[in-house]
Amino acid sequence: MRTLRRGLLAALFATACQAPPPPLAPPAEVSIEIFPGLPTREPIPAPVSERVEVLLDVTTSLRAGPAGATNLLAARTAAARFVRGLPDTTPLSVRALGLTPGGSCESASLLGPRQRARSHAWLAAQVGSLMPAGEGSLAVALAELRGALAERGDLERSRVVVFSDLGTECGGDLCTAAELLLDAGARLDFVVFGDAAAPACFDALVPAEPWQEAPVPDPPDYRIVAYDPSPEREPFVLAEGRADGSRQRVPSGPVTIELGLDPPALIGPLVLSPGTRTRVRVVEFSDLDPPVREWVWATEPLTAGAGVEP
Numbered sequence: 001m002r003t004l005r006r007g008l009l010a011a012l013f014a015t016a017c018q019a020p021p022p023p024l025a026p027p028a029e030v031s032i033e034i035f036p037g038l039p040t041r042e043p044i045p046a047p048v049s050e051r052v053e054v055l056l057d058v059t060t061s062l063r064a065g066p067a068g069a070t071n072l073l074a075a076r077t078a079a080a081r082f083v084r085g086l087p088d089t090t091p092l093s094v095r096a097l098g099l100t101p102g103g104s105c106e107s108a109s110l111l112g113p114r115q116r117a118r119s120h121a122w123l124a125a126q127v128g129s130l131m132p133a134g135e136g137s138l139a140v141a142l143a144e145l146r147g148a149l150a151e152r153g154d155l156e157r158s159r160v161v162v163f164s165d166l167g168t169e170c171g172g173d174l175c176t177a178a179e180l181l182l183d184a185g186a187r188l189d190f191v192v193f194g195d196a197a198a199p200a201c202f203d204a205l206v207p208a209e210p211w212q213e214a215p216v217p218d219p220p221d222y223r224i225v226a227y228d229p230s231p232e233r234e235p236f237v238l239a240e241g242r243a244d245g246s247r248q249r250v251p252s253g254p255v256t257i258e259l260g261l262d263p264p265a266l267i268g269p270l271v272l273s274p275g276t277r278t279r280v281r282v283v284e285f286s287d288l289d290p291p292v293r294e295w296v297w298a299t300e301p302l303t304a305g306a307g308v309e310p
Helices: 006-013 068-085 120-128 138-152 174-183
Strands: 027-038 051-057 092-097 158-164 187-192 221-226 236-242 244-251 253-259 265-272 276-285 292-301
Touching (some): 027 253, 051 138, 068 092, 068 120, 092 120, 174 187, 187 276, 236 244, 265 292
Parallel strands (some): 027 276, 051 092, 051 158
Antiparallel strands (some): 027 187, 027 244, 253 265, 276 292
């Protein structure tokens, strides 16, 4: 993921003649942030018969906190789209962490054990409807997956794609689990949700060659535009900012959001309700094949006296 070049941003955000401002409306707030993927080491050339192993975190901790519902929806949506985008000829297994009811830490569950008879579309539909029921250790899940792949002799032709918030509620050494999986010859990608920082050890797993993008790129610019279905009128810009999660106060009503990714993203139209904060979260990981880009949004009431964050 990269921000747009200056000339492209100027073209995207240019407004030669704005439409008349919309009527004054009660205020609402918006925050926009990006979930970047984390590449691991120099990419290994994909074998001709590469199989894909998806490990999706839907533990109860992922849904906790004010942004939990949005994190869960973003994780499921991104994973489902990734699964659906794979060629039907690609061998595929999907495991989900957090499906076993109860508070104890359980192993990941394999979706559709007889997956040879299941299409990728069927698996994507199952992924999109998963609900948290318990907890589990991501480190243990990776170790168990490594063991299953080794038993089948599939390690060196497998690619593991993890969708998670990197929660540590059930412990385990995620760094060691990732390192052992890579050392065994598998490829490994992470798409991370939520506010948790990646473990420091991930720096050692990410290549430092000049061609490799930084694992945490700069937030792109955006602008919020009053929605007007009339194609003849120039857009009226309500606000501009950076997609770093900071809060922006704008008039309520229907809007679209123009996000300076490469290629640019148009989000909406969506309706900003008076007295609420709308959290827009975008999953952007262009290094995945197929690439992942999804956006989800959720609203929450503004607390009394809440103001716009700097």
